[in-house]
Amino acid sequence: MSKKLLYNPLEPYAVKAARTVLRGEGISNNPDLPDVGQGGNLIDFGIEYFRCSVSDFLEKINVGKAVIHKSPRRILSSEPARNESKLKILSVKPLFSLALFQYLSKRAISADLAEKHCQQVYFELSGKPYFAIGFKNDSGGYELRNAFLKISSTPKDITTIDNSSSRVCVFEGFFDFLSYKAMHAQSQLPDQSYMVLNSIALFNKALPKLRTYDQVQLFLDCDRPGQQLTRQAMASDPRFEDASGFYKDYKDINEWLISKQNPQQKKPSIQKRPTRFDEL
Known part of the structure; x- marks a missing residue:
């Protein structure tokens, strides 16, 4: 994967985890997480998102070598991100995913506030299914965020x-x-x-x-x-x-x-x- 990206694919967790997600390795075909009614940390989120065991998830993110961060890092570039052209919006719904609400909570944003301004967006990236919090721009594109991804669909706009x-x-x-x-x-x-x-x-x-x-x-x-x-x-x-x-x-x-x-x-x-x- 090229380092020349306009966006940062991790927010706010491990570098290797984000690389794995962007490559689409082992992505589940399940479009959403079950409403299990429980809290959790990064590992809880990961095993639900990928539908895998704890050991499999730890292997995915190579946690022994991963660098954990408390906030997203900005990756500067003069070239457009090629991955954006491979992103296809599938559907847009009201926010309801427990995993996304947990992520919002960690960012100190209430569910009620997010529901007023954001939606739950399902999309494909390089043929792999994802879902994320979506924030619509003036041209109909979306800023897309979850615990692993920070990306946008086209057209990019304010x-x-x-x-x-x-x-x-x-x-x-x-x-x-x-x-x-x-x-x-x-x-x-x-x-x-x-x-x-x-x-x-x-x-x-x-x-x-x-x-x-x-x-x-x-x-x-x-x-x-x-x-x-x-x-x-x-x-x-x-x-x-x-x-x-x-x-x-x-x-x-x-x-x-x-x-x-x-x-x-x-x-x-x-x-x-x-x-x-x-x-x-």
Whole structure:
């Protein structure tokens, strides 16, 4: 598998596990997991997802050599991901999978909130069946996430939630948007619109629409690309504002939100985050 990918295929677990999933080795033909009514960890999820034994799953992910991470890594590339052209959406349904709800819970997102903005998407990747949380963009494509995959279908585009307001909040990914909504679940948000870039590379495409608002609040990631883009946007137009101050010690809003639900979790070191497989 080429390292030149636009997306990161793991979130947030092992590198070798993600490679195995993307190759489609041993994928079950069962489209969904049973509603077993129990919690679980990565191994519980894996044996249900792959319909295999614990030993078989451990062999799949080569857990002795795997590197476990607490958040997804960004893989930068100048080439399109060839796998996206091999992805075919099969069906879209309301969220109901226990495994996906467990994954959302680990990301500090409630089921009720996710059900308002996301769907359960079944798709094929290189002829193998998968399902994931789907977040629809303005062109009908989907951002697709589960515990093993971070990928998108074509066409790739931004997602706009226009509430006919003069202010818009801008996020890199839909988990950041959901995290912002979760933060304010018990409070009344002001009248505002929302835009999810779904990739920082789509910012220039989003600019004409963003400039129709009087105030643009940027909730971008606290890594070098996100902060550099924030500075450039603010320098080019006074309507753009940096709204990332409250999570500046974390990679993004979702990581900050998770830390608030798990006070013992240490603050991550943003500067030391690897961005490529060969840095892991």
